[in-house]
Amino acid sequence: DGGITQSPKYLFRKEGQNVTLSCEQNLNHDAMYWYRQDPGQGLRLIYYSQIVNDFQKGDIAEGYSVSREKKESFPLTVTSAQKNPTAFYLCAISIVGRAVAARSYNEQFFGPGTRLTVL
C-alpha cells in the first residue's frame, strides 16, 4: 500500500532451496513485520523488527530468517528447513513510539504480497 513494495509477486521454489522475499518501504516507518497467510486461516506473524539491527520472532519463526540492516528494508529468507512454505507472504509497517497523529502511531499498513509455491 503506497510506499511499501514486495518482490517478486510470484515465486517458485524447488525442494531444498532457500529463497529470499523482498520488502522495501519509503515511508520512514520504524517497525516492519512479516506475516504468512494460508487459505482459510488468519494471518500469522513470522518476524518483526522495531529498529535497525534488531528483530524478534513471531508465532511461526521456525524455518525462516530475517535481517534489518537498513530502515527501509526487511528481507525474509525461507530456508529449506521450512517444511510447508507454500503460502501468501505479506509485509507490513507501522510507526513506533509517539507520533503527531495517534492513529498513525498504531496503524499497520501492508504491502501487496508475494505468493510462494514449492514445486
Add this chain to the structure above:
Amino acid sequence: KQEVTQIPAALSVPEGENLVLNCSFTDSAIYNLQWFRQDPGKGLTSLLLIQSSQREQTSGRLNASLDKSSGRSTLYIAASQPGDSATYLCAVRPRRYSGAGSYQLTFGKGTKLSVIP
C-alpha cells in the same frame, strides 16, 4: 492467548443493502482494533482503527464500533455496492507497551462479502 473470531465466514447480499460484519475477541485487554479489506490475491488495505478508549470510528459509508467489555466489534457498511465485495479482516493489538508482542496483531479469519448487482 488472544483469539479473534469473525462470523459469518461468508455473506452474500443484494446491492444497496446495509450490512453488519462481526468480530469478537477473547481478551478485552486490547490497545486497539483494526479493520482491513483484502481483495483476492492482494495485500490488506486498512479501513478503520479504533483505539481502546473509543466507541466508534467512521469513514464514508463505513462505521466501526467497539465494545471492549464484551469483546466485540462490528463493521457497518451502508448502501452496499458490488465494489465492496472482498474479504474483511479484523485484528486486535494487545495492551502491552513494551517487550515482545507489544506490536503484534492477532487476526480473525475474515468474512468474505459478496454484493450481488
